[in-house]
Amino acid sequence: MDKEALALSLLPAHWREAVGLRIREAEEIRLRTGRRPSLLLRGEELPFSRDGVTETDLLRILEKATGASLHAAQSSLSEGFVNFRGIRIGVCGMAAMAEGKTSVFRHVSSLAVRIPRECRGICREQIDALLREGFQNTLVVGPPGAGKTTALREMIRRLSDNGYRVGVADERNELASLDEAGQAFDLGRCTDALIGLPKERATLMLLRGMNPLIIAMDEITREEDAGAIAQICGCGVGILASAHAGCKEDLRKRPAYRQLLDRGFFSRLLFVRAEKAGREYRLEVFDS
Amino acid sequence: MKLLGAILIMTAASLGGVLLLREKKQRQDGYRSLAAALELLRGELSSGGIPLDLGIERAYTHAKGIGKAFLSTVRDGFHDLGEHSFEEIWDKALTDTCPWLALDTQAEIRKLGGELGRFDLELQLRFLDACISYLKEQWQLQRSTYPSDRRVTLGLSFSLSALLVILLY
Numbered sequence: 001m002d003k004e005a006l007a008l009s010l011l012p013a014h015w016r017e018a019v020g021l022r023i024r025e026a027e028e029i030r031l032r033t034g035r036r037p038s039l040l041l042r043g044e045e046l047p048f049s050r051d052g053v054t055e056t057d058l059l060r061i062l063e064k065a066t067g068a069s070l071h072a073a074q075s076s077l078s079e080g081f082v083n084f085r086g087i088r089i090g091v092c093g094m095a096a097m098a099e100g101k102t103s104v105f106r107h108v109s110s111l112a113v114r115i116p117r118e119c120r121g122i123c124r125e126q127i128d129a130l131l132r133e134g135f136q137n138t139l140v141v142g143p144p145g146a147g148k149t150t151a152l153r154e155m156i157r158r159l160s161d162n163g164y165r166v167g168v169a170d171e172r173n174e175l176a177s178l179d180e181a182g183q184a185f186d187l188g189r190c191t192d193a194l195i196g197l198p199k200e201r202a203t204l205m206l207l208r209g210m211n212p213l214i215i216a217m218d219e220i221t222r223e224e225d226a227g228a229i230a231q232i233c234g235c236g237v238g239i240l241a242s243a244h245a246g247c248k249e250d251l252r253k254r255p256a257y258r259q260l261l262d263r264g265f266f267s268r269l270l271f272v273r274a275e276k277a278g279r280e281y282r283l284e285v286f287d288s
Numbered sequence: 289m290k291l292l293g294a295i296l297i298m299t300a301a302s303l304g305g306v307l308l309l310r311e312k313k314q315r316q317d318g319y320r321s322l323a324a325a326l327e328l329l330r331g332e333l334s335s336g337g338i339p340l341d342l343g344i345e346r347a348y349t350h351a352k353g354i355g356k357a358f359l360s361t362v363r364d365g366f367h368d369l370g371e372h373s374f375e376e377i378w379d380k381a382l383t384d385t386c387p388w389l390a391l392d393t394q395a396e397i398r399k400l401g402g403e404l405g406r407f408d409l410e411l412q413l414r415f416l417d418a419c420i421s422y423l424k425e426q427w428q429l430q431r432s433t434y435p436s437d438r439r440v441t442l443g444l445s446f447s448l449s450a451l452l453v454i455l456l457y
Contacts, residue, residue: 010370064370068405069339071412104407 003177006085007115010061011037018049027145029113031058040145043274058108065089076172077105086177086184088114116177118185119150120157123281126270127158130283135164135214137233137265139286140242141251142272147279148242149174149218151272153185155240156216160188166240167212168193169202169228175218199228207235214238226256233265247271248286261286293456298449305445309438315388316430318354322386322397323423325355330416337409340374341366358385375402396422 004023008016011029015037019026028040033055036047065084066073073082081090090112093105130138140155142148153175160166168191170176176193178184187193192210194202199217206212215232217225220243232239243257248269251257260266271282328347332338338346341363348359361384365377372380378401382394389397396419403415 013371060370060373063374063405066405067339067341067366068369068374069341070405070407071337071409072339074337074407077407 003087003116006179007087007113010064010084010087010089010113012057012060015049015051022048023115026115028115029111031061031111031113033058033109042276043145055108058111061111061113062089062091062108081172083173085179086116086173088116088172088174090114116174116185117150119154122147122154122279123151123270123272126281126283127155130155130268131158131162135159135238135240136267137239138241138268138270139251139260139266140240140270140272141245141247142242142274143246144244146272146274148244148272151270151279151281152216152218152240152242153187155270156191157186157188159214159240160191164190164238165211165213166191167203167206167210167215169197169199169206169215169217170195171197171199171202172218175216199225200231203228203231207232207237212237214240216240218242219244220256220260223256226260229260229265230263233263239265241266248284294453297453297456298446301445301449301452302442305441308445309441312430312434312437312441316427316434318386318388319393319423319427319430321351321353321355322358323355323420323427325351325359326400326416326420326423328355329359330413330420333409333416334413340405354386358382361385374405378404390426393423393426 004026007029008019008023011019019029019039022039022041025041026039027042030038030040030045031053033053035053036051037049037053038045038047062070062082065082070077076082077091080092081088083089090110091105091108092110092112093108096104096106130136138155140148140152156166156168156175166188168175168187170193173195176184176187176195178193178195184193192206192212194206197205199220203215203217206215215237216239217228218241220226220229220241229239229241243251245251245254245257251261267286269284269286271280271284273280325347328350329343332343332346333340344359344363344366348356348363351359358381361381362378365372365381368377379398382389382397382401386394386397400415400419404412406412
């Protein structure tokens with residue numbers, strides 16, 4: 001499924017032409033008012049047009065992404081992004097709060113269009129090791145933009161194709177990246193994905209209804225997400241999840257993660273790092 | 289021959305008057321149809337804040353007449369979203385389907401197009417309510433003046449045709 005073409009379709013025609021074939025390697029399209037639009041390529045932002053980005057450009061893109069329905073995208077906007085057919089678009093600007101949540105953006109100043117990809121064969125050695133030993137609860141760890149979601153997607157697919165029934169709690173539709181035509185990334189032959197629900201609720205539904213051997217989820221960030229994992233443990237179901245952190249020490253600094261590690265929920269950590277030459281993967285045994 | 293000519297002139301004038309009246313009636317119905325279409329749209333949007341394209345699709349299904357044609361053109365314009373703003377798509381649909389609308393009425397509907405699809409759903413519903421009220425008022429105004437318009441139009445067309453016959457013959 002062509003997520004690159006979908007991401008390009010958000011841009012006006014003259015920017016689409018300017019980006020051209022470089023979209024195939026781009027990780028993100030970065031747009032900031034007053035700056036030149038650029039592509040994130042191998043960790044570096046490279047401008048693709050001499051024009052400066054205006055707020056009108058950004059609003060036009062958001063209009064396209066939401067089908068001219070910002071009001072319908074409020075719940076995801078309150079989290080700082082919108083989802084366009086499985087593509088996450090981060091939104092920044094001057095926000096206003098109501099009832100403790102972001103209610104509107106008075107001004108939009110930046111957009112980050114993240115291009116999801118299916119990368120078969122990545123972290124092969126690490127996944128082979130997990131398959132050889134028998135699956136152990138694994139946390140995929142890395143800083144933002146390192147490639148955790150892509151690695152997690154490939155792990156789900158490989159485990160699933162090797163016979164593990166995997167239930168995916170895909171709150172933001174970033175793992176499956178399902179679009180309106182029903183097209184999604186291949187998550188494996190034994191995978192069931194629940195998309196668009198909070199992780200805790202999705203986890204419960206998967207446990208009750210889909211008899212999974214492993215439950216996978218992306219980006220544990222909140223206490224509620226940690227609560228979802230606590231639900232799984234003790235049920236005899238494996239956990240595969242991802243978390244933002246640079247290293248083990250960073251994990252311990254966040255209360256939600258510290259609790260998970262101290263209680264021994266994870267016994268394997270897969271570190272993902274983005275280097276100029278490519279991604280690096282390192283699987284470590286974790287002993288709480 | 290002169291008599292035949294006179295009859296033809298008077299028939300043509302009367303027919304002209306009738307056609308003019310029919311057009312007026314259609315325009316009157318157009319106001320009502322547009323108001324009804326926007327009410328349908330309002331109903332769809334107010335039930336859970338669904339996306340605008342889905343709301344327009346659903347409202348189109350139940351709309352009739354000019355209102356249906358307008359919503360259909362807006363719906364088709366969604367393919368060009370990105371290249372054109374929603375406001376531009378809405379304006380073009382208005383120009384294409386209702387060029388006969390009075391300028392102030394067009395301005396009112398255009399104003400609505402500039403407010404739909406924003407963050408605040410409640411505000412969008414208020415703008416819809418205002419536009420619907422305006423269209424209904426215009427429809428009522430046209431309806432109340434229609435009987436006198438009819439008399440004047442028919443009377444004028446008959447009088448003018450009679451004058452023409454007298455002048456010619």
